[in-house]
Amino acid sequence: MKKLIILFGLLLYVLSPIQPVQAEEDYGNLFISVGDAMMKTKADDWKAVETLVAQLNEDWEQVDQAKSKEAKKVDKTLLEVNKALDKQEKEPMLTALSNLSHALVSFEKEQNPVDEEEQRLQVKSAFTPVLADLKTAIENKDAKSAYTQYQKFLTTWNRNESIVREQSIGYYGKIETQMGFLRIALLQEEKDFDQIQGIYNELAGAVNGFVSGKEIKASNDHYSLQTLIDLLGKANESVDNNQPKKAVPFLQEFLTVWPSVEGDVRTRNGGLYTKLESDIPVIAGKLSSGTDVKEQQEKINEYRQSIELLQAKKSYTMWDAALIMLREGLEALLIVAALIAFLRKANASQHQKWIWFGALAGILMSIVAAIFINMAFSAATAGANREAIEGVTGIIAVVMMIGVGVWLHQKSNMKSWNRYIQKQMGTALSTGSIVSMAFVSFLSIFREGAETIIFYMGMAPSISTGKLIAGIVLSLVILTVFAFLFIRYSAKISVGPFFKIATILIYFLAFKILGVSIHALQLTDHISTTQIHSLPIISWIGFYPTWETMIPQAVLLVIILLTAMWIRNKENKQ
Template identity: 70%
Template sequence: MKKTLLLFCLLLYVLSPMQFAQAEEDYRELFISVGDAMMKTKADDWVAVEELVAQLNEDWKQIDQSKSVEAKNVTQMLKQMNKNMGKHDKELMLAALSDVSHALVAFEKEQNPVDEEALRNELRLALTPILVDLQVAIEAENVEEVQAQYKKFLAMWNRKESIVREQSIAYYGKIETQTGFLRIALTKDEKEFGQIQTIYAALSGAVGEFVSGKELQVESQDHSLQTLVDLLEHAELAIKKKQPIDAVPVLQEFLTVWPSVEGEVRTRNGGLYTKLENDIPIIAGKLSSTGVNVEEQLTKINEYKKSIELLQKKTSYTMWDAALVMLREGLEALLIVTALIAFLRKANATDQQKWIWLGAFAGVIMSIIAALLMNNLFSTATAGANREVIEGMTGIIAVVMMIGVGVWLHQKSNMQAWNRYIQKQLGSALSTGSIVSMAFISFLSIFREGAETIIFYMGMAPSMSTGKLLSGIAVAVVILIIVAFLFIRYSTKISVGPFFKIATLLIYFLAFKILGVSIHALQLTNYFSTTQLYSLPIVNLIGFYPTWETILPQLALLIIILITALWIEKRNRSSRKPPMSL
């Protein structure tokens, strides 16, 4: 009984909060955000940079900074980074992010003291015996033993590489690159031991310099996922020109670039990360050999190129996309308001127009208030969440609404249908003779369209810069003002049918695009799987991504649009038929 009690007390001590207090804090997400922001800055993808910076600021707020001296420095560097954000100056932003990174490193070391020398010694003890055996096998030109020792080295490196990555990105990149080169050399059918010895010397030297504590500066290079895509395209071109051997140095350059951008691939698609790291050296090695199936290697390169392209988060909406939403939503409200104005003019009550404009102004104000409330709710509900998930979810909601909008527009493209609609809208005002009623109709038409516009822009905003969004809205407002003037002045002469037909086509196009972009965003966060169709291209302009998960919903959308169009046209033809005489 005493032994049991003693063991129980010992267990309580081991599991006590005091023991847990010794556990290291994990700041990995902060470093990932900084690294990704650097990659996106180099690629001039300022929309993504803004998202990552916002996420970084939010994550930093959640960190306990009460017992830290270095935390003040991190906060200061973040403030400087935020100031530079709006300038869209690549060099300035990269310098600010670098300062944040160094401040975070100092903060992490303060919070989680690490004996770096002990870790380097651990790496030395793990790798040195294997490297010695590998050198002996290379000098003996024993192919089987060289490959066996290389596999041992690779297995141990995969277990210990974090030691190097966390202390020196420069050495990590150098060792990773030479490891890839060695794999290429060992994959060749005709082994060149002079080349293998040269690669081994560079690899062993890099490991030795790191464990001895020698400093190595990181070379400043503007590498991004697009760099990998470009290199694979060059390799493809060499193979298509019947010169596969020229693709080998290009793939070697791919391996040189890889360590600086692999983090972005790893965080977005772990499976692709593993395949690229393992297969690119093998492909290069096979292309260096005779009698290899070149077409098979070309197919693999093409597939990997398209897989990396799918990972890239480009600005998916243009200024004109933003303008289209405002135009579509503003057009309906505008037509109703101008119809009310035209009615007052015909009734010789032009002095009462101010009430219509007052109702419209109130609708605009309420729309702005609703936008602010929804934005606040949106931000609170999704604090710390992935912005791509938000974009995907709101985008799909917007698409569902757009289908209804498209149907409404299509129905009103018939002049008789439009006249019936206007008569219905004015009915309550005419029957009561109340100007207040007309003002209320004006208010509701503006407010309803404003609320819909907010939903659409919530789905689009994460994928476009603030400047493009505001520019699109400004362009739409100018066009709407011109259209309003023309409608009010020439309301009896203008046919609204063509306006609605064009708007219908544009809104269906935008729904198709938003659906593709939204599902793709969810694929990037692994909420949806990705079954790629390598034979089809990526067309960002229309939101087309060659995966079954995006194509099937878009195909379903097109079918819904087609069925709806046929149904509306059939109904319109029936309404135009004269009644049968008895």
């Protein structure tokens, strides 16, 4: 029996065509990054563009470019993209990305040659009988049969649309648009078969044009997610004015725009992509017939807010970046200044250098920690979703901020601050060791440096490099001024007001980062989204109207309130 099995296996090996062949290279990630970069450029989201282009450069370096003539063209166009990114001008950037897309298509065809004519023949054989049956149903004015044939067309399209999309974005968009129009027309209670026939002619013409290999240019209009939001808003206004039929043209225009922006929706929220593609024609059809108008309006508003949440920039300003460094630096600076002031009062100014040495060591160790955390961060997130990592990191930062805020709140009382400083000084000087004083300075700087790194990790994905650097530079300038004032006039300046202001700022930033971080996790479907349609999006404070973001933010506010009450009671007892 064993010999029979072995013999059977050898026979299968000889007869079957399983000789190893080199698998086709997949360059889908490159095309996705280019498409996303074009969408973000249209939306002026240059931070996202910068990230996507960096990913493009990295992915392209991993591609085997040996013995490729087309690879040099990709190198050239990618260089154009990087130069255009430096200038951050929309039109040159879009042109450079379009050139890169064409170069990548040529490179992919060179590396993975396919018979496009054979693919078009495949599309022709698949659609010819379906189009013929659909035409017959429409000519017979058989609404039920026409819709059944449309469903068959849709099924056939889902199986073949990737071929059309890869060969011609122009035909892909035209076919998708006419399919949407046809579905709207077939869903109307009173069917206008002249209109349906016209839509069918456009649809069949698009399919036949693609099959014949005719060229068609894609639309150059710079559509974005905001275009979809505006169109849904206009449709909603028409329904509000008791003119639901006037909303239909806006929804039809939505379908015209859709092929140009669907990639941005699909890559960020697959569920929403599927709903929009299938439901918008249904909504338009029912509004044109005056059916379930209120229900359709609710869906329009729901989808408009969903796209707004998708588009909402999870961004921070230069001032947000400055506040992080300023608050952390201010705390460390106060401790160092207090140490120096204490030495001066003790007539031991000659030992100040050890405090500065400790501070310098703290800075150096913070840099080492930054490098280590960055390496660990990169390793942990290789291949993972950046939005999800941003959300998790941001929540960690918020937890740390709560602790920092409580500490600041406690020290905002002058007596509490003096007790804290005396305790720190006493520990350092009671040992009689200058090293212990330097160690206090080192720990204060290193602790703040490490916290700053964690905070910036949560913020970095949602702020441009320029704003981040500007915020840090601004905070360093302010800290330099404070350092001079604290060290020169340390005995006269009250630190209480500074800590109170810093407490308010850190709590505000914690509220914002919490909302932004949960929103990032919602975009990646790691957390569900339950919208509250009556409330607006206020992205500058991190407020997104969903129960999943509002409840944690409410809990944070309760924690802040209870902390304030606890500290006040504690101060009253003391």
